[in-house]
Amino acid sequence: MNAREAALLVIQDIEQNQAYANIALAKAIERQTLSNQDRRFMTELVYGTVKAQNTLNWLLSHYCSRSLDKISPVIRNILRMGIYQLFFLDRIPVSAACNQAVELTKKYGHAGTVKFVNAVLRNAARTLDKPVYPDPANHPDQYLSLRYYHPEWMIERWLTRYGFAFCEELCASNNLTPPLSLRTNTLKISRDDLLDRLTAEQATATPSDWTPEGLVCTEHPALASMPSLQEGLFQVQDESSMLVAHVLGPQPGEFIIDACGAPGGKSTHIAALMNNSGKVLATDLYEHKLALIRENAKRLGIHCLETRQMDAVKLNSLYKNQADRVLVDAPCSGLGVLRRKPDSRWRKNEKLLRALPDLQSAILHSSADCVKPGGILVYSTCTIEPEENQDVVNGFLASRRDFVLEHAGRLMPVPRPEQPEKMMQLFPHIDGVDGFFIARLRRVGDRADD
Numbered sequence: 001m002n003a004r005e006a007a008l009l010v011i012q013d014i015e016q017n018q019a020y021a022n023i024a025l026a027k028a029i030e031r032q033t034l035s036n037q038d039r040r041f042m043t044e045l046v047y048g049t050v051k052a053q054n055t056l057n058w059l060l061s062h063y064c065s066r067s068l069d070k071i072s073p074v075i076r077n078i079l080r081m082g083i084y085q086l087f088f089l090d091r092i093p094v095s096a097a098c099n100q101a102v103e104l105t106k107k108y109g110h111a112g113t114v115k116f117v118n119a120v121l122r123n124a125a126r127t128l129d130k131p132v133y134p135d136p137a138n139h140p141d142q143y144l145s146l147r148y149y150h151p152e153w154m155i156e157r158w159l160t161r162y163g164f165a166f167c168e169e170l171c172a173s174n175n176l177t178p179p180l181s182l183r184t185n186t187l188k189i190s191r192d193d194l195l196d197r198l199t200a201e202q203a204t205a206t207p208s209d210w211t212p213e214g215l216v217c218t219e220h221p222a223l224a225s226m227p228s229l230q231e232g233l234f235q236v237q238d239e240s241s242m243l244v245a246h247v248l249g250p251q252p253g254e255f256i257i258d259a260c261g262a263p264g265g266k267s268t269h270i271a272a273l274m275n276n277s278g279k280v281l282a283t284d285l286y287e288h289k290l291a292l293i294r295e296n297a298k299r300l301g302i303h304c305l306e307t308r309q310m311d312a313v314k315l316n317s318l319y320k321n322q323a324d325r326v327l328v329d330a331p332c333s334g335l336g337v338l339r340r341k342p343d344s345r346w347r348k349n350e351k352l353l354r355a356l357p358d359l360q361s362a363i364l365h366s367s368a369d370c371v372k373p374g375g376i377l378v379y380s381t382c383t384i385e386p387e388e389n390q391d392v393v394n395g396f397l398a399s400r401r402d403f404v405l406e407h408a409g410r411l412m413p414v415p416r417p418e419q420p421e422k423m424m425q426l427f428p429h430i431d432g433v434d435g436f437f438i439a440r441l442r443r444v445g446d447r448a449d450d
């Protein structure tokens, strides 16, 4: 199977079965024996076609008299892939984009659709030029939506809040492919030694500017094939996500609860910072996700971590006043990590976003009850929406006089320029890392300070 056909099947899986793009792609890559070049091309086709689907539909509508809803999903995806190559991939010859789409249609369509796909793509190829987007001065939301492949409701939200320039930079950065970042498993290896191992495994990495254990990897073989991963020498984790455990500040011997723990990126980091001593209890609503934490912990050689399936809203019924520190890495809209998941922007909607702050607040309140007097509570999300971040924490503080807000930015493991706000909001286009929010609170009461 060639890269285009493999890409088409992944795109179909994402659209028809709601498969997650990164997972469906990784599985397909594992099944195929593709060269590195073909693997990169397949990834580009899948991610580009899925991410830019609104713009591809809009471009297609210029060349296709039939309504796109009336076209079968597989043919529509062949057309989208073809248009994507014609308009957005400079190095693909026009003939290859058209001919290969026709070949795929022969296999997945019928004689009529072959003619149709051929006609639409040849028509597009004849008039091929740069897309002419709506005028940004008169239609800023349509312009940004089509130019940067984001749902219009999301653009409207950000335009109102941040203005055009900020919104444009944010959307542009959501479309850049972020480097892979890795957290050294300091229980097994130092960052310098891991760098040597990665180089020996044909990966290119440099130390992170944000954390002492972070590495930024610009080139690497398929992750599953890397012995250093299997040996548990690192965990894949974004740099901003690695900051959370540092802000929590776990100490060896303590009892820590990670209320929304799966798949375990932060729980396992906390355990490493505690040098595998004390106890980390990772809870999550879903048992199958807890299995991922256990797998990760085993691979990383962590034995101070336990898991428990439970609704974090009820955490205080079991662990009231017991934990030295509690992390609430809350379920959220994930709008800070759109650059990592090309399909996720099309899975969100405003109704879903509106429901989140109530759940986040309920988890935060219950988790707060589990913190010992003098202990620490950290609330984090991978979103940039104030309703899920500052508003949740401010609402909590307004009703909980037993907690005070501390300055998260002062606890950075690698010093950074000081920000005036105590709560930390990172943006991909400003900070170059995933959009993340971190707030640290201390429960009033006696306890040895840290």
Ligand SMILES: C[S@@+](CC[C@H](N)C(=O)[O-])C[C@H]1O[C@@H](n2cnc3c(N)ncnc32)[C@H](O)[C@@H]1O
Pocket: 259, 260, 261, 262, 263, 264, 265, 266, 267, 283, 284, 285, 286, 289, 310, 311, 312, 313, 329, 330, 331, 332, 363
């Ligand atoms: C942002 S993810 C956590 C990521 C994790 N901390 C890490 O670093 O790998 C949020 C998690 O909250 C879980 N979750 C959602 N609702 C929950 C609830 N009511 N109680 C406990 N966990 C919940 C989800 O299953 C998801 O695994």
